[in-house]
Amino acid sequence: MSESPRPTLYHNPRCSKSRAALALLRERDIEPEIVEYLKTPPDADTLRAILRQLGLGPRDVLRTGEAEYRELGLKDAELDDEALIRTMVEHPKLIERPILVHGDAARIGRPPEQILEILP
Numbered sequence: 001m002s003e004s005p006r007p008t009l010y011h012n013p014r015c016s017k018s019r020a021a022l023a024l025l026r027e028r029d030i031e032p033e034i035v036e037y038l039k040t041p042p043d044a045d046t047l048r049a050i051l052r053q054l055g056l057g058p059r060d061v062l063r064t065g066e067a068e069y070r071e072l073g074l075k076d077a078e079l080d081d082e083a084l085i086r087t088m089v090e091h092p093k094l095i096e097r098p099i100l101v102h103g104d105a106a107r108i109g110r111p112p113e114q115i116l117e118i119l120p
Helices: 017-028 046-054 065-070 079-089 112-118
Strands: 008-011 033-036 099-102 103-109
Touching: 008 017, 017 112, 033 103, 046 079, 046 099, 046 103, 103 112
Parallel strands: 008 033
Antiparallel strands: 008 099, 099 103
């Protein structure tokens, strides 16, 4: 029986929720692959895959409190999903965090305990 791949944590070490999610994993002896998404943002295809795994649309994972959200006029309902995805790739700070991807599922760690729902 093959070992299941390690979960991937889209992580911002400056975010308390992201640090708490990582601590929860490590308490369970799970060492995820860590993607510091502000340094290495997901490309559009990866972001689309994560959204599918979350079962959410781009607007559902936008950080609306960020200055970029207002500056880029992202509240505009005319913006389609592809425009939002392109913007999040260019401005990864707008992506909600942390996100844990494991197998075919993903969860946003808000609260951090939500990531445990997709672990065995």
